[in-house]
Amino acid sequence: MTLHEISLVVNGTREFAQVAPNVTLLTLLREHLGVTGVKNGCATGECGACTVLMNGEPVNACLVLAVEVDGAEIITVEGLAPSSDHLDPLQQYFVEHSGTQCGFCTPGVLISARALLDRNPHPSREEILDSLRGNLCRCTGYLAIVRAIEATAAGGD
Numbered sequence: 106m107t108l109h110e111i112s113l114v115v116n117g118t119r120e121f122a123q124v125a126p127n128v129t130l131l132t133l134l135r136e137h138l139g140v141t142g143v144k145n146g147c148a149t150g151e152c153g154a155c156t157v158l159m160n161g162e163p164v165n166a167c168l169v170l171a172v173e174v175d176g177a178e179i180i181t182v183e184g185l186a187p188s189s190d191h192l193d194p195l196q197q198y199f200v201e202h203s204g205t206q207c208g209f210c211t212p213g214v215l216i217s218a219r220a221l222l223d224r225n226p227h228p229s230r231e232e233i234l235d236s237l238r239g240n241l242c243r244c245t246g247y248l249a250i251v252r253a254i255e256a257t258a259a260g261g262d
Contacts, residue, residue: 106125106126106127107126109124109125109126109175110123111172112175114177114178115134115138115140115179115181115184116179116180116184124171126172128172129167129169129170129171130166130167130179131155131167133174140181142182142183142212143155143166143181144213146210146213146241147167148167149167151241152210152213152240153210153214153240153241154241155167156212156214156216156217156239157216158216158219161178180216180219182211182212185216185219195219195253195254196215198254198256199211201253202249202252202253203249204249204254206244210240210242214237214240217236217239218236218237220236221233222254227258227259228258230251230255233251234251
């Protein structure tokens, strides 16, 4: 099988890889680059556990081929925090409002929420719920997640 040379920026770091045409972005991130915050939930684009930002837009990494990300900028949950000492405000409010339970869906939910807040810093509850439509969570019932996003939008109020 022919390998393709690609280059991408993952969480601010330029990465180079040789990938087969059938390798997904999810596999590239987890197995080749060691970025394990991206979760493999369903591998069919139904659960949102693998959501990442690709050039600022949320995508399911399980549905994107690695060859398609040549030249792209990818942000994963590991890339949200400004430093290892400080969480992104969204992450902090998830902690404060118990927006995580088992944590499996949390990386994808955080990425979807960050994309929403980047587009619309003060979304309505309906807009928040709509932005989470592609993320399945079996533990929280979404109320704590929504409250955390609302708190972020309100600046902690």
